[in-house]
Each structure stands twice: as C-alpha cells, then as structure tokens.
Amino acid sequence: MIPAPFAYARPSTIEEALQAIADGGEDVKVLAGGQSLIPVMRLRLAAPETLVDLTRVAELRGVREDGDMLVIGAMTTHADVLTDPLLAQYGQLIVQATETVADRQVRRRGTFGGALAHADPAGDLPAVALALDAEFVLAGPGGRRTVPAAEFFVDYLTTALEEGELLVEIRVPKLGEGWGVRYEKFNRVVQAWSIVAVAAAVRREGGRIAEARIGLTNMGPTPLRASATEAALVGVDVSLETVTAAAAQAAEGTSPSNDLNAQADYRQHLAQVLTRRAVAAAAGL
Amino acid sequence: MTAVEDPTSAVDLPPAKEVGQARRRKEDARLITGKTTWTDNMVLPGMLHLAVLRSPVAHGRITHLDVSAAKERPNVVAVYTGRDLAEEQGSLPCAWPVTPDMVNPGHPSIAVEQINHVGEAVAIVVARSRTAAADALEAIDVDYEPLPVVLDMEQAVQEGSPLVHDSTTSNTSYHFVFDAGEAGTGGDTEQAFADAEVTVSRRFVQQRLIPAFMEPRSVVVQPSGDSYTMWSATQIPHILRVMAAMVTGIPEHKLRVIAPDVGGGFGGKLQVNPEEILCLLIARRLGKPVKWTETRGESLMTAHHGRDQVQFIDVAADRDGTVRGLRVRLLADMGAYLRLITPGVPALGAFMFPGIYKFPAYRFECDGVFTNKVPTDAYRGAGRPEATFAIERIMDELAVELDMDPLELRRKNWINTEEFPFTTVAGLEYDSGDYHQATEQALELLGYDELRAEQKRRRDSNDPVQLGIGFSTFTEMCGLAPSRVLGSLAFGAGGWEQASIRMLPTGKVEVVTGSTPHGQGHETAWSQIVADELGVPFEDVEVLHGDTAISSRGLDTYGSRSLVVGGTAVVKAAEKVVEKARVIAAHLLEANADDLEFTGGKFTVRGTPGAGVGIQEVALAIFAAHDYPEGVEPTIDAEATFDPENFSFPHGTHICAMEIDTETGFAKIRKYACVDDVGTIVNPLIVEGQVHGGLAQGIAQAMYEEAIYDAEGNLTTGSFVDYLVPAASDLPHFDTGNTVHVATSNPLGAKGVGEAGCIASTPAVVNAALDAVRHLGVTDIRMPLTPERVWRAIHAGGDGGDRAAQGSNAYGGARTTESGIQEAAQ
C-alpha cells in the first residue's frame, strides 16, 4: 500500500536531528530502520507530517565499552549486533535474542534502538533490556537524561520518550565470568514474532545460583520480569527440580493477551515451560 | 531422488534423449531476477491508474455514497461507483452449474446497492498516478446499513437463517449427489451400512486457505479504436478472453488477452476477476490505457480463497478390515458469490473420495452454501486434497477402531497392480500403478523400522517429545480433461489442448502452446519434447504462449493438465511436422517417402548410406520453396489439438514422521519421505520442484495456514504476519522418490505432477501428529495444527479448535463426531 504524503528530513548529527524534530510540525516521527514504522504507514495507520530519518547519523551507530558497561548506539542494526565483537564477548543474551528477530533482510535494516523505542510487547529485545536492567539515554531539546529499563517501558507501544526526544544509546552491564544466558523463543514459524519468549541470565557460584535475571516477552502490555521466579532461584542448588519449582511461578503477575496465536492461559503455561528451559540452559543444566 | 523403472511398463516410448534429463529451466533467469514482462512492469503512454475503495462491512446496504470530493483531488481523472457501471457490468461468469437447479444470484464486479463480503469493490478512482488514486480514496464518503452477517455454514443452512442474498429462498446454492448405486458403478450404500459389522463416522473441517501466489494480480487494458488489448497476471488468457467478451459485450475478435510472465497462481489466478472487467469497462469509457495492481492486503482479502468444507464421512467395514461402503456429505462454502468454477470444486472432489480403495458402495452429497465471505474457487488440487484428506484420515480412524495397523488396512483394500485398468466405485478408470511398490520404497526412504522403534522408546519412557508416523497412500485425477466427461458434468468448456510448431528458415523452431504457464517450466519441458521429436537441439526451440493473438486456441493451465494434455498436443504437432517434412525430404532426396527413415533430426534413405537431409535443412528448402513436390503446400508447419480419452492417475505413498512436544504442543516434522508415480518423467528437476512446492503447500494446510474471519466477517488473517505461509526454514528435508508406471491415455505416458504433493501430504502430516498423541487420548486435532490446538487437544480433550468459543472462527470447535451423518441429515 501507499503511505499518505509526508515531509522528510535526513540529519547527520544528533543535534541536527533534534532540530529537525523541533521544526517538523505537529506530528513528527523518527525513522530508524523503518521495519515497524513503514508497515503502519503503508496501511495508513500512521500518517506523520514529517519523517526524520536517522540513518545518516553516524554517531548513533556502534557499540563501545565504558568500564563495566556496554554502550550500544540506538542506530546499531540487528545485523551489526550479530557481528559485534564486544557483544559476542559480553552481550550474548542480546545476540541470542537478536538472532531470532525476523529474517536477514529485516535484520539488515532494523535497529536495536528502534526495536526498543517501538516497545512492542511481542518484540524480542525489550524483555532482554529489562532483564539486564539496561539504562536508556535520551536526548531532548533540554539536554540528556537517563531512564532505567523498569521505567522506560510504560505501556503497549508506549515508552518514557517525551515528544521531541530521541533515544540515543542503551547502556547494559557486561555479563562476564560466571554468567550463563539463554533466550528461549516460542513461535510458529521461524520468522514470526514471539508468542511468548523468555530471556534468562543466571550467575552461578559453585553449585548454586547466585543471581537470576528473567525477562518475559509478550506476557503483558510491556515486557515483564519474572520476579517471583528470580527470587526463588537465588541461593538454590542448580538442579532441574529447583529450576522447575521456581519456573512454576513465572507467570505470576503477568497479564498476557488473547490473539490468533494463543489465549492468555496458554501463554501463561508457556511462560512456565519456557522459563524452566531458559533458566536450565543458562545455568548449564 | 531415486527412480525405479518398471520394465513391464516402460515399453513403446520414443527414444529418450532430452526427455528424462534434469535440464535447468531456461525461463528461470528472467523470472527470478524479475527482469521480465510481469504485468505490473508494463508502462504505456498516457496510462491511468485505478484504486479500488473496498467495503469494510461484510453484509450491508450502501445508504450513502458521495465521491464528489475525491473527484476534486489532484490528478484524479474520474471516479466511478457501482451505479455508474450497473448497466454495463453484467455478471461475472460461473462456468460450472453443477446441478440444473443450482441457484446463482449473479456476481457484480462492483457493488451497486448491496455488499456481500468485506473487500467488495464500492468505488473506483482513476488517476494519473497510482499514489494519487490511493490518496483520493480517502475523500470518498460512504455509509452502510448493516445486515446480519452469515458466516457459519452449519448455521447458514438451517431454517430461518438470515440470507446472504435476498433474491434466494435459502443459503444453499445447490445439492449435488453422486450415488454409485444409481450410477451403476457400485452397490446400495444404505444397505452396505445396514449390513456392516463396523462403521466409523467423523466430521472433518477443511479450513479456508488463501492461494497466496507471489506475484499480485495486475491488469492493464489498452483500447485502440474499437479493439482492446488486456494484459493480466492470469492463468487463463484464453478462457478470460471468451468470458470477458461475453460479460462486456466487446466482440471476441476485438479483444486480445495476454498473460505475460505470471508469478504463480495455484488456482488463484484461474479466475475472471472483477478488476479485469472493471479495467475493460473503464478503458472503454475513457479511451485510455488503465492499470490496476493489487496490494498484498487486497490480494489476501479479495482474491478467491480455497478449500473450506465441513466433511461428514462414514465408512463401513467388516471386522477383518475389508471396506464395504463409503458415505460422504459435504457442506462447501461458496462464499458470497459463484465465481468461475466455485461450485465445481467440491463436485470434482466427489470422484476422489474412494481413493485407492476397492469400495463396493459409495454415496456422495454436497451442499454449496453461501456465506458473507470472499468466494472460494480453485486452489492447488481443487477438490482432490479435500477428498484425499477425508479418506486418508478415516482409514486411520478405521484402523484404530479395528485395532489394525494402518498400513495393513490399506494393503487389504487397495487396488493391486495386476487389477489395472480398474474402474472405481466412482466410475473412474484408473490407468496404472503399483501401490505396493511405492509404499515399500517410501518405507525404506523414511527408515520406518528405526523410527517405529524410537516411537516405542519415547512412549515407554514417557518422553515429553512424542513421535508419530502417518501415511497417505493417495491417487488423484490429472490431466483435465476429456471434453465429453466435462460435458457430462455440465462444465462450460472442453478439456482439449492445442499446439502448433513453426519451422523457421534457419532451422530454429517455434512451439506455440495453448497451455499458458505461470511458473511451471513449460518452456523447458516443451523444448525437451520437441528436441526429441524433431531431433533438433534443445537450444533451437522457443516456446510461445499466453497471447491470444499468438496462440489463438488454448485452455490454459490448471488441474495438472499442461504436460498430459498440452504436451501431448505438442507431440502430435511434431509428428505432423515430421510427416510433412518427410514428403519434402523424399522429393529432395529423389526417394520414395516410404523409404525414408527419420532419426536424430535427419531423413535418410533406407539402404542408401550417405544420402540424407536434416529437418532443419528441409525447413530452409521449403521456405525458399524453389523446389518442392506438386500438389503439396509449401510449409512443414503443423498444428494439433489433443482431447484426452481419460484422465491420468498419479499415485504415491507419503509418510510423515512427526515430533510433538507435549509440554508446549509444538509439532515438528522429523522426517518426510514420499514416492510418487507420475508416469513418464520428462524433466526430473521440474518434477522434484513441483513435488517440493506441493509438499510445502500441503504441509502448510496441515500446520500453518488458515483464513480466519472474525464475528463481523473481517478477515483477521489479512497480512502475512497472521496468515502464516511457511518458508524453507520451517520445512524439513524431503526424501523423494519415484516409481514409473506410464499413463495409458497419452503418448508421453505422463500423469501430471503439479498438485500431487499438495494433495498427498496434508493427511500424512495430521495422521502422524495423531499417531504421536493418540495414546494420550487425542482422537482429532483441527487443522492447522497450531501449538495451542495440539496442546489443548492433549490436555483438555476435543480437537483443540476452541476459537469458536470466542466467536472468532466460523465452524465451532471440538465436536464429537460419532453422529456425523445423523447430525448432517437433520
């Protein structure tokens, strides 16, 4: 289909981008990889007055280290993520989840920042960012601010980004020695969105679980943490029994939707099974 | 791929040089790169673009329609409503009145007063660009008065149901019956059931599918004086020309239809589309070329759908497994209108329900039912996949009831190879085959014994992942069709095919075929055939098709007919070329025509070594025409029309091994092996490609695809996000093989392969899934086998199809099926 007419700006710096947004009129949309935005524009479900295309803003793209943190530019594409050496070393959970996103063509264009800013509960990266307690660096006309993941995802397709603001970069802790991770995605065909998915990062100390971070994809209007399971795992011996018992609480506090792929009760069941599998794998079982 | 030649059947074939070779397809480079004549690539000077406003309501009356603002939009040339075109649009044709009293309410190309399905055309904008046309749609003001929506066939046929069409007295379009007892091809079915030791009854649901061809539909019409040229992404340029002439009143000789390269159809482009007629009408009005190309969303929503049946099937048998009778009652969803062969699809299936089994008695009944959905029509297999599914599923159910091995039950009842030709209870004469051989070979390909052992291990250890094995031992009727048979079924056309061969002065050969390809590889296969027949190089043959001005006679491509019927016409035309050339060659060689031998493209005189002339040289000689016999026309070109005397009957054994994750319900094909007998194989690469594609579509029906309407009649699966077409990554490796038993109804011995994989695979997959979880109490799972359905069937019983509870699916969910026939008879 054909989108409604729109004005178009293609800045090359963050500053220019902020200016273009400020100048863009009533309804401005930022265009990253366009893999979520263009489909809704084609259907005329969105008809922005101005599009500010970020693809030429070089400073938004790439991954760097900052002490114990990795800093991922918002315009880093999914394909970049899959080949980045720092992420290969410290960001395996992000890499695993990104591998499950769509197909090659979409991963070439779609971006890490775009996927997070879009905040689709069925998207794979929000739950990962939440599980990792990522920090979101937002730039606006009045300067920069940092928002923790727990506050970034506000509602269905809604984030803490204010009008006129840009997501600039995402800071995540390096997961090194002792950590095991697993992204367990459940969908019907390889290229589809998650019906449910579970992102698990587990730190072992000896035969015990010292720390567990579990993010749930598509179990509510925003990504969620499986907090009850996380708590139940801390300090337990690594065994299938303990993991299974803890995973049984994975659906607590969730409110998944009903749709063509699954009804809510089935999603809650899946969350338990997938949490067990993800945690078991992350814990090296 | 392995091929087993059956020495007893491979007789009398012409010396095969090209035929049998796995030639790469000569058309693929341009098709794959898209650097070709797709209709949407057409640009004509002054061409205008159409955009269609489509109804968002499924059933209603247009109470207000104002297009004046749209007319004022930039670059808009005209806007038309149904009222503007009412006088001239006529009704889209239905060529298959399956019963004399079939009710056809007529099918306007654009709604005038009443809307009968979501997506029906309401207004058309004509603009100088495609984008301007799309933008102007937003300025059209329209109100609808809603009418009650009819979606569920089982409710639609009840007394007192709201009607789709006011002009009818019920939603039933027709009641078609085939009774073998009455036809004299079998015994009394009621008696067979009354006497039966065992009966099994089931209700199966054939969900609605969307053909989902890759190239969207596209039409260009160019007026020139009082003549019109139409380019369309169609499977049927020849049929379209006749039909469009009849609908619009444009004289047939003033209308030329061209199907350039067409990117897939699967039956979905076997249609006379509303937009084809609308383009003609508007080009006629404006005197300017117009183009319409659909979006993917329009395609999924408004191009015809396929399948959509509720099947009540009963089988009667002796305790030892010998089958005694078969009874089928169908409800077939026509959708809102009857399109080209809408009513005929389930009726064609009537003849395939008995499958490969020796049923002594058979009765088939079908109600065609109107609902407020897009019409159904041909989709790969058209009637035969539905029939094959039902029979192959119920054979498994009977095996369970009898506590028999499903393969043992099949062996006991199938036609043995020495029994061919075999006339079935449905009156068809099956040509050839060996079901035993194909089955043995498929078992070996699968590694059957090993997988059965693994299945037992998993079952014994209560593994969360269970394994099942499912069979489909199928046959189907191909090569549509003997014209007289079509006549007896009230089909509006014949089933012959035409070909002509033009020998060019340089010795190159043009083959004109009436069988219009849309991706099958005709150009390659026809070249192979002609290369052998005329003894010319493969590269010297060019195949022309798809233009009614070039190939004036033809009946196009569907029903796995092209090679069997169209290829045979090519053979016959080539034979005539050789005979005509023989006369010229004899003259040139100063020999008696009867003394000439023709091999390897060369005429030689028997007993006179050295003397000879090639057919390509003859072509030049007769072009010059300086020296040719008296009383002979100076050409060796020839044409032939072939009307088959019988269908051909490919068969095969498909075996699926399926893993079911009982914790999540996820079904995964572990292994898939099939052995198909498609008669003579002209090109093994093309055959295997067709089998692979067919398997993908058949497996897709079993596991992925379903067109779902919500309670208001909106198509919820309106994009590829929701309508799940599997990709290569979702499908297993296929272990394929062949046996060869030649068809007896055509000189090539070919049986047709275009639909086999699609027809055979679906029940094998579902049978495999059930075999994996039957011990957990599951007796049926509704297609497609979504993880949720499988999980619910395992953990909550029923067939898992519980969406009806939410009112989002037409046919209800889990239902005990023991009372199938009684229920349907009410």
Ligand SMILES: Cc1cc2nc3c(=O)[nH]c(=O)nc-3n(C[C@H](O)[C@H](O)[C@H](O)COP(=O)(O)OP(=O)(O)OC[C@H]3O[C@@H](n4cnc5c(N)ncnc54)[C@H](O)[C@@H]3O)c2cc1C
């Ligand atoms: C066929 C297909 C399948 C897909 N499957 C999956 C899947 O399985 N899993 C999955 O997770 N995703 C999937 N996606 C979505 C994909 O991951 C997208 O890349 C992603 O959701 C959006 O990223 P984008 O860069 O394309 O953003 P865009 O589409 O350009 O933008 C999305 C939204 O975010 C806003 N935005 C983008 N960048 C910024 C920024 N820096 N600051 C502020 N706002 C911003 C835009 O204004 C817009 O509203 C799929 C997409 C397609 C087309």
